[in-house]
Amino acid sequence: MGGAGILLLLLAGVGVGGAWRPPKGKCPLSCSCSKDSALCEGSPDLPESFSPTLLSLSLVRTGVTQLKAGSFLRVPSLHLLLFTSNSFSVIEDDAFAGLSHLQYLFIEDNEIGSISKNALRGLRSLTHLSLANNHLETLPRFLFRGLETLTHVDLRGNPFQCDCRVLWLLQWIPTVNASVGTGACAGPAALAHMQLHHLDPKTFKCRAIELSWFQTVGESALGVEAFSYQGEPHVVLAQPFAGRCLILTWDYSLQSFRQEEELSAPSVVSCKPLVLGPRLFVLAARLWGGSQLWARPGPDLRLAPLQALAPRRLLRPNDAELLWLDGQPCFVVADASKAGSTTLLCRDGPGFYPRQSLHAWHRDTDAEALELDGRPHLLLASASQRPVLFHWFGGRFERRTDIPEAEDVYATRHFQASGDVFLCLTRYIGDSMVMRWDGSMFRLLQQLPSRGAHVFQPLLIARDQLAILGSDFAFSQVFRLEPDRGLLEPLQELGPPALVAPRAFAHITMAGRRFLFAACFKGPTQIYQHHELDLSA
Incomplete structure (x- = not known):
């Protein structure tokens, strides 16, 4: 009525x-x-x-x-x-x-x-x-x-x-x-x-996310990696100018990240962690002076040098990745020297030793380990040719194919969504690209303008598949994958004065909070917190 x-x-x-x-x-x-x-x-x-x-x-x-x-x-x-x-x-x-x-x-x-x-x-x-x-x-x-x-x-x-x-x-x-x-x-x-x-x-579509600044870690960095050790999340930064791999952990009393340990590594470009039970290994890939493997035998001990890695093969490392082959941990180190070669090092007894030389004379800038069709694969990007895809066959990597229409690719990173494998290709000048695996090769899906980019990195944070396209000259772009369209859509800009010349990103979850680390070449590492926003509130 x-x-x-x-x-x-x-x-x-x-x-x-x-x-x-x-x-x-x-x-x-x-x-x-x-x-x-x-x-x-x-x-x-x-x-x-x-x-x-x-x-x-x-x-x-x-x-x-x-x-x-x-x-x-x-x-x-x-x-x-x-x-x-x-x-x-x-x-x-x-x-x-x-x-x-x-x-x-x-x-x-x-x-x-x-x-x-x-x-x-x-x-x-x-x-x-x-x-x-x-x-x-x-x-x-x-x-x-x-x-x-x-x-x-x-x-x-x-x-x-x-x-x-x-x-x-x-x-x-x-x-x-x-x-x-x-x-x-x-x-x-x-x-x-x-x-x-x-x-x-x-x-x-009433759920949004936002990355807000949380903390700054002094000294510039080329790489950042997240790992879990003894049930606690950790982060390791490769800081070439400080000459160290810096390990950070969460301080529960201060509610911020603090230094836990550092290892000496002059001219380091990559610090790659590997956890095997109570033991922690860190590969320090260095431009000069030789790459090293450090080890911590147990949680109450400190990291100490364990081994010099392939001194005659790794002349100018540019990237290092961890992968598992036939149940054994291995590292692949991309070498950017014309006289050196990208090298696969696998565990043998107490240390890691060369298993295979790959892609000699091509000045590789990046290595990416991924799984396709149920088998291990390795993708190498170099300054001299299109990215080349290798597959693990008969106890070694064999060349499978290259990626067409992908010249001048500095680095590659992959992610999975809805059963498909996607690839983010970083280009310093020109358009960076997103590709999708069709069962035989990667096909172009999307092009994104990029200027001065050294990193185009996908990250799965909570329910969101993100990808961050860095820039040395402008704001870095945060994208989110829209499942309905299968494309990356702009989400947020991150930029100066905080974020300058990013080189790598990583995220960890700590005490129910999600954090994004951004390693910057021309400024200190920045830490952002990931927030979910309900637009229907």
């Missing part, structure tokens, strides 16, 4: 009992009262001197500017409350506090543009609610929480903006045993005039 019908009933009720009038002083000016009902029209403010046993109250064209908390504490017995053609625009929290017996609440044809989320709190007997024909563009989430007795809700005639703010309402409607009139959308333009109950909640 609309407000007009209720108003007629009320007017009829005023006449019941003939000339009866409540005790003197119980019916305010500008109001007409009967034994248990009152109709007030044109009152400059909210009348207060009603009988505490009043059951029905109608307020028409009053001068009330807002409904404040506890506005009706003097009439706790109300069963029906009606507002129509009033000028107030705001309903505050607990505006109807004390009305535990109220069954009918009609707030129609007013100018209400805002209603607080706890405005209806305490109306445990409410069965009929109407907010029809107001100026409401949205409703706060949980507005109807605790109103289990509702059987009729009328929201028609409001200029609802059908964006993420109405998502909760669309999800709430099917869960209640009440008839709900919602009306049509006033915006956005694509949804104008569409009925709310025709909208599909699944089509709303």
Whole structure:
């Protein structure tokens, strides 16, 4: 029943009992009262001197500017409350506090543009609610929480903006045993005039993420790797100018990252960790002076040099990767010297020794280990030719194919999504690329403009497949994979003065919080925190 019908009933009720009038002083000016009902029209403010046993109250064209908390504490017995053609625009929290017996609440044809989320709190007997024909563009989430007795809700005639703010309402409607009139959308333009109950909640994209700055770690870095040791997340940074591999851990008292240990590694380009039970190994690939393997035999000991790695083959390392072959851990070190060769080193007894030389004379800049068709593969990028894909066959890597239309690729990184394998290819000048494996080779899927990029790194953080395209000259771009389209979509920019010339990214989860590390060549390492944002709140 609309407000007009209720108003007629009320007017009829005023006449019941003939000339009866409540005790003197119980019916305010500008109001007409009967034994248990009152109709007030044109009152400059909210009348207060009603009988505490009043059951029905109608307020028409009053001068009330807002409904404040506890506005009706003097009439706790109300069963029906009606507002129509009033000028107030705001309903505050607990505006109807004390009305535990109220069954009918009609707030129609007013100018209400805002209603607080706890405005209806305490109306445990409410069965009929109407907010029809107001100026409401949205409703706060949980507005109807605790109103289990509702059987009729009328929201028609409001200029609802059908964006993420109405998502909760669309999800709430099917869960209640009440008839709900919602009306049509006033915006956005694509949804104008569409009925709310025709909208599909699944089509709303109301979850967003944001990376916010958290901490800075002094000294520039070329690489960053996350690993878990003794059940605790750790991060190791390759800091060439400081001449060390720096290991960080979480400080629970300070709620920040602190230095745990460092190992001496002048001109280091990559610090690659390997955890085998209680033992921790760190490969330090160095431009000059030879690459080394460090080891920590147990959690109470410190890292110490264990082995010099292939001094005659690794002349100018540029990257190092960890991979497992036939159940054994191996490292592959990409060598950028024309006289050297990329080398596969596998565990043999206490150390790691050369197993195979790969791609000699090609000045490799990057190595990427991945699995395709259930077999180990290795992808090498170099300064002299297109990236080459090798597969593990007969106890060694054999050339399988190269990647067409991929010249001048500095580095490659892969990720998996929806059963497919994708590849991010970094180009310093030109467009960086995203490719997808089709069963025989990688095919171009997407091109992204990049200037001065040394890293295009995919990262799976919580439920989000991200990819960050670094830049030496401008803002670095954060992308997110949209599953429906299978493409990377822009998400956020990270840039100066904090992020300068990024070279690598890594993320860890600590104490329920997710962090992104950005190793920068021309500035200190930056740490960002990953936040999930609910746009429907």
